[in-house]
Amino acid sequence: MWRALLFVFLINCLAYNARGDIGDKYMGAKYINNPLGEAVKPDTDPLIRYDAFDCVTFVETVLADGNLDKLNKIRYADGKPDFIIRNHFIETDWLKNNSDLVENVSAKYGKVAIRTVTIDKKNWFKTVHNINTNFKPQTVKLEYIPYSNAKNIRVSKPMIVLFVINNPKIRNKIGTDLAIQHMGFLMPDGQLRHASRSQKRVTDIDFNKYINTKVENKNNLGIMLLEIKK
Numbered sequence: 001m002w003r004a005l006l007f008v009f010l011i012n013c014l015a016y017n018a019r020g021d022i023g024d025k026y027m028g029a030k031y032i033n034n035p036l037g038e039a040v041k042p043d044t045d046p047l048i049r050y051d052a053f054d055c056v057t058f059v060e061t062v063l064a065d066g067n068l069d070k071l072n073k074i075r076y077a078d079g080k081p082d083f084i085i086r087n088h089f090i091e092t093d094w095l096k097n098n099s100d101l102v103e104n105v106s107a108k109y110g111k112v113a114i115r116t117v118t119i120d121k122k123n124w125f126k127t128v129h130n131i132n133t134n135f136k137p138q139t140v141k142l143e144y145i146p147y148s149n150a151k152n153i154r155v156s157k158p159m160i161v162l163f164v165i166n167n168p169k170i171r172n173k174i175g176t177d178l179a180i181q182h183m184g185f186l187m188p189d190g191q192l193r194h195a196s197r198s199q200k201r202v203t204d205i206d207f208n209k210y211i212n213t214k215v216e217n218k219n220n221l222g223i224m225l226l227e228i229k230k
Contacts, residue, residue, distance in 0.1 A: 014164065022158045022185060023062045023193050023202070031200045042129060044159055047072070047081055055183050056090070058195035059160060062185070063101065063228070074098055083160055084125075090162065090180040092119045092138045102160060102226040109153050109225055110145040113162050117142065117179035118215055127175030128139045139167065142179055146222040147215045153225075154203040160226035161186040161207075186225065 032052040039042030048068045053061065064070035073079040076086055077097050087093035095102070106112050121135035144164045145153075163182040170178045184194025191204040201203075214220040 023058070026050065026053065026058065026062065026202050029202045030219070031195050031197055031202070033223060036075070038083055042131070043083050053195040053202060055195045059183050059185070063143050074101070089119050089121065090141060090183070091117050091178070092140055101229055103229060104143055104224055105226045105227045106145050106223070110149040112143045113146050113222065115142045115144055115166065115179050115221060117177050120176040122198075123175035142224060144222045144224045147211055147220065150211055150223050155186055155188055155225070157188060158228065160228065161188045161192065161228065162224040163214065164221045165219050166221055
């Protein structure tokens, strides 16, 4: 009897260790769109906070383990808070400037496709913020797993998951194309841990159930999986 109980205990411990406690302390924190800024104009929101997140700042704060210096290195091209050089776009800024921290490993988990996206930061800054800049359009190719190949994916450690889209309406609204709509953590127990706009808090949801809601819209393409290096 005691051997059976010990076996169950060890299995539970291994399952917990595989999952880890990534983001646990922020569970239930409220969702607020764009909660962080530079604390000065044009974005006077604070540099860091722990009571509220959107999907990006939740992932960033967790990766930084709540440390402001680490968070700044993740959010800004040179680690110094400045609205113009913030990693506004996951596609061209965030992934490139955090390549020492994360790696796209989508191809290890399913048959992949390519989403080509052109980010026009100059037009976006002018359209959305009425700020003149000299940025040139950047085109990148993103490897992702289409939703048809993304069901029943299992990971042995928490991964960052990015949700890939192709929505022409966004281009007309914000002045540039966009390929990444949402992000969170895919946990080893099959849960998606994210700051949810619809639930208005940081929460867990069954990953397969979540992506089943995505395939209903033809503009939703699939997911990218990022391995956390450190």
